[in-house]
Amino acid sequence: xxxxxxxxxxxxxxxxxxxxxxxxxxxxxxxxxxxxxxxxxxxxxxxxxxxxxxxxxxxxxxxxxxxxxxxxxxxxxxxxxxxxxxxxxxxxxxxxxxxxxxxxxxxxxxxxxxxxxxxxxxxxxxxxxxxxxxxxxxxxxxxxxxxxxxxxxxxxxxxxxxxxxxxxxxxxxxxxxxxxxxxxxxxxxxxxxxxxxxxxxxxxxxxxxxxxxxxxxxxxxxxxxxxxxxxxxxxxxxxxxxxxxxxxxxxxxxxxxxxxxxxxxxxxxxxxxxxxxxxxxxxxxxxxxxxxxxxxxxxxxxxxxxxxxxxxxxxxxxxxxxxxxxxxxxxxxxxxxxxxxxxxxxxxxxxxxxxxxxxxxxxxxxxxxxxxxxxxxxxxxxxxxxxxxxxxxxxxxxxxxxxxxxxxxxxxxxxxxxxxxxxxxxxxxxxxxxxxxxxxxxxxxxxxxxxxxxxxxxxxxxxxxxxxxxxxxxxxxxxxxxxxxxxxxxxxxxxxxxxxxxxxxxxxxxxxxxxxxxxxxxxxxxxxxxxxxxxxxxxxxxxxxxxxxxxxxxxxxxxxxxxxxxxxxxxxxxxxxxxxxxxxxxxxxxxxxx
Amino acid sequence: xxxxxxxxxxxxxxxxxxxxxxxxxxxxxxxxxxxxxxxxxxxxxxxxxxxxxxxxxxxxxxxxxxxxxxxxxxxxxxxxxxxxxxxxxxxxxxxxxxxxxxxxxxxxxxxxxxxxxxxxxxxxxxxxxxxxxxxxxxxxxxxxxxxxx
Numbered sequence: 001x002x003x004x005x006x007x008x009x010x011x012x013x014x015x016x017x018x019x020x021x022x023x024x025x026x027x028x029x030x031x032x033x034x035x036x037x038x039x040x041x042x043x044x045x046x047x048x049x050x051x052x053x054x055x056x057x058x059x060x061x062x063x064x065x066x067x068x069x070x071x072x073x074x075x076x077x078x079x080x081x082x083x084x085x086x087x088x089x090x091x092x093x094x095x096x097x098x099x100x101x102x103x104x105x106x107x108x109x110x111x112x113x114x115x116x117x118x119x120x121x122x123x124x125x126x127x128x129x130x131x132x133x134x135x136x137x138x139x140x141x142x143x144x145x146x147x148x149x150x151x152x153x154x155x156x157x158x159x160x161x162x163x164x165x166x167x168x169x170x171x172x173x174x175x176x177x178x179x180x181x182x183x184x185x186x187x188x189x190x191x192x193x194x195x196x197x198x199x200x201x202x203x204x205x206x207x208x209x210x211x212x213x214x215x216x217x218x219x220x221x222x223x224x225x226x227x228x229x230x231x232x233x234x235x236x237x238x239x240x241x242x243x244x245x246x247x248x249x250x251x252x253x254x255x256x257x258x259x260x261x262x263x264x265x266x267x268x269x270x271x272x273x274x275x276x277x278x279x280x281x282x283x284x285x286x287x288x289x290x291x292x293x294x295x296x297x298x299x300x301x302x303x304x305x306x307x308x309x310x311x312x313x314x315x316x317x318x319x320x321x322x323x324x325x326x327x328x329x330x331x332x333x334x335x336x337x338x339x340x341x342x343x344x345x346x347x348x349x350x351x352x353x354x355x356x357x358x359x360x361x362x363x364x365x366x367x368x369x370x371x372x373x374x375x376x377x378x379x380x381x382x383x384x385x386x387x388x389x390x391x392x393x394x395x396x397x398x399x400x401x402x403x404x405x406x407x408x409x410x411x412x413x414x415x416x417x418x419x420x421x422x423x424x425x426x427x428x429x430x431x432x433x434x435x436x437x438x439x440x441x442x443x444x445x446x447x448x449x450x451x452x453x454x455x456x457x458x459x460x461x462x463x464x465x466x467x468x469x470x471x472x473x474x475x476x477x478x479x480x481x482x483x484x485x486x487x488x489x490x491x492x493x494x495x496x497x498x499x500x501x502x503x504x505x506x507x508x509x510x511x512x513x514x515x516x517x518x519x520x521x522x523x524x525x526x527x528x529x530x531x532x533x534x535x536x537x538x539x540x541x542x543x544x545x546x547x548x549x550x551x552x553x554x555x556x557x558x559x560x561x562x563x564x565x566x567x568x569x570x571x572x573x574x575x576x577x578x579x580x581x582x583x584x585x586x587x588x589x590x591x592x593x594x
Numbered sequence: 595x596x597x598x599x600x601x602x603x604x605x606x607x608x609x610x611x612x613x614x615x616x617x618x619x620x621x622x623x624x625x626x627x628x629x630x631x632x633x634x635x636x637x638x639x640x641x642x643x644x645x646x647x648x649x650x651x652x653x654x655x656x657x658x659x660x661x662x663x664x665x666x667x668x669x670x671x672x673x674x675x676x677x678x679x680x681x682x683x684x685x686x687x688x689x690x691x692x693x694x695x696x697x698x699x700x701x702x703x704x705x706x707x708x709x710x711x712x713x714x715x716x717x718x719x720x721x722x723x724x725x726x727x728x729x730x731x732x733x734x735x736x737x738x739x740x741x742x743x
Contacts, residue, residue, distance in 0.1 A: 382709035
């Protein structure tokens, strides 16, 4: 069930976000590494540069010493010896620094060690030069030797310094090469990656704002529909509740509280709360159905009584359904209907119905018994009268013979009345079995019943084709007999009766006042005669039981025939109407549903 | 003589009807012996008593005290040695229901009590002279109710 609007974008949105975040993380990590490398490189450059400087300082200190020594040897002025004396300290300071700087490099340490030895040798050579140049100890050959040896040593020292510088330079070059190799990402690539991430974020932003708009629309709709539901609950006397089975939280709609006789949110509903309202008679049923709804996921209507705080009893009808939402939590949804009014009305109706049924039965049995039991004495009167033979009549007076004739006529009329009454009550009480029948055959049967009168009156009956319909056959036959019989009976004196029977299919919408509009098609069957007709003002009353338009001496009849017709047509959910022009003829029209 | 006479039994509680019935038989001058019982109980006792001869035709009124004609009809048709008796229902009622019921229960003919003595004679004459074997074999709902032409 889709009762929550589905925001499809949320998943893709997440993906976009994650990708963008990863790209940014990647970019920043590269930038960080870049920085670190740069830092490292500058340190290496600085390192190399520092070693270079210290080596140069070392060199210059030695050179200073050399120059000072030379000056002294030439001039014998002790002032020239000052740089020579300081140079030892300078060399030592530089040397200590160099030792520190090259601490991580064993090869340089080795070189440094070599350099140190050379420098010491050089200073020993200085000492010797000074010694042999002193006029007291002057030795030209030894001085020359030492001067020359110092020269060679100086060359060696320079060579050693150059080598150390070269090693550092190479080291720097290697470092730069590695750095270049590591900084593999070009700036263009980085920028395009950044742009991709940016566009992803923009895309996500657009999606979010779109979803937000949709949410707003849904929110508005929700607000309207919840308002509508609350309103309709009040009007329709029903309420809804939700029961979250996972959290056991129960929510009542406002009207639920009202139906239970409280103000909305007057208490916090719990599982047992509702059962407290249920009438003791129904507690078990309701509790059972509450359990069943969980296993069956659906609750057929449960009917029970509720006792309100003011001890009023209300009748409830409840149905429910178990829903599993998108997160998989189970929610029980229920609707309660307050059917008290309907229930009471129903009870009243049932009572009235059974009363009606009872009185109907009484009427039917009264009718049957009356007609039946009335027949017995009547039949005997007739039979006894019929036993008065012609010979007996001969000895009677004229008036006695007349009286006997009148007894016979009255008894006969009584018989017709009883027979018709019986027929009328039977059209109502006997079982109504609808059988698909050919109305043409039923009409032929009816004509067969009336053959004698038709022949006697020399009547002509013109018939068009009648339909096949689901009817109560003997009743329709009776209907035809009565209608044709009626036309034959009320024919004009000295004019042969002409009866035309026609059938058409019509739409009920063409006769909105007469016909049941729920049935689309009807068969309209008309019986038109050229009889004496009747005053149209009686066209309704002629169908009423015992209603007669003529004196019984002129036209013997009971006033039941057309009432039977009406009853039969009613039994078929049809309609019968009559119309007439006096002295020209009548039209009886019956409508039977298709 | 007595042996050849048709034996007729009428079960009817109404004294006048029994009188008409008897008079009619006397007037049609067919050799018959007519007996009467006054209610359903008496009828069944009469039929069950093996000393009594079984009737050739039983005229059975439906509306009788103690035991109705329909109950008698069902009992007779259930009893082996009685079920072949020709049964003519002889009733005031002409309701479809009664006609239908008695037809289904196996009565042979349905006579509505006439209101004219001459008609009664004609009916009795018709019933007594009909070839019952022939009639019964072709029995259907249309010819079950006796109609005089």
